Amino acid sequence: MGNTRAWPVRRTTDLDEALTLARRLLSVASWYRPSGCCLDAWAHDDDDLRRLSEVFPGTRVEHYGEGGTALPALVSLNVADSDEAGEALKAWANITRCYALWHDLKWPAVPELGLGEEYKYAELQVAGNSHDIHCEEWAAEHTV
Known part of the structure; x- marks a missing residue:
């Protein structure tokens, strides 16, 4: 078991x-499973839930409200590659806070910095309209 620790690399109002930057970083990673990318967004009202679900087929919805049937709901989507992730993230970021998370990868060694290969905690995330990895608070910027 580990503790989640994320360091922002870049914050920008330009999602593109x-x-x-995320694609450039992913280009130096080694992949165990190239399709290891998922998107998550929180829907706090019925309109957001409908809009998030309609944008892409294959979304999953998990309700967290009273009795597991009420809002808020987590809307999730698995994607095949970084282009599809970018398309989905742009669409969802126009609706609410969301993120794309790439996992199942390995960062290369950087011997001059004393860093070996890293796979246990190797992930990359772009948080749309947020500064934190859980997208709990809205921000005018996107964080890599």
Whole structure:
């Protein structure tokens, strides 16, 4: 068991810029499973839930409100590649706070910094309209 610790690499109001940086970082990673990317967004009202679910087929909805049937709800989507992730993140970021999370990867060693290969905690996330990994608070910026 580990503790989640994330360090922001870049914050920007330009989501395309954030996604371009994410693609550049992913280009140096080694993949165990290239399709290891998921998107999550929180729906706090019926309109957001409907809009998030309609944007892409295959979304899953898990209700967290009273009795597991009320809002808020977590809307999730698995994607095949970074292009699909970018498309989905842009669409969802126009609705609410959301994130794309790439996992099942390995960061290369950087011997000059004393860093070995890292796979246990190797993930990359772009948080849309948020500064934190759980997208709990709205922000005018996107965080890589």
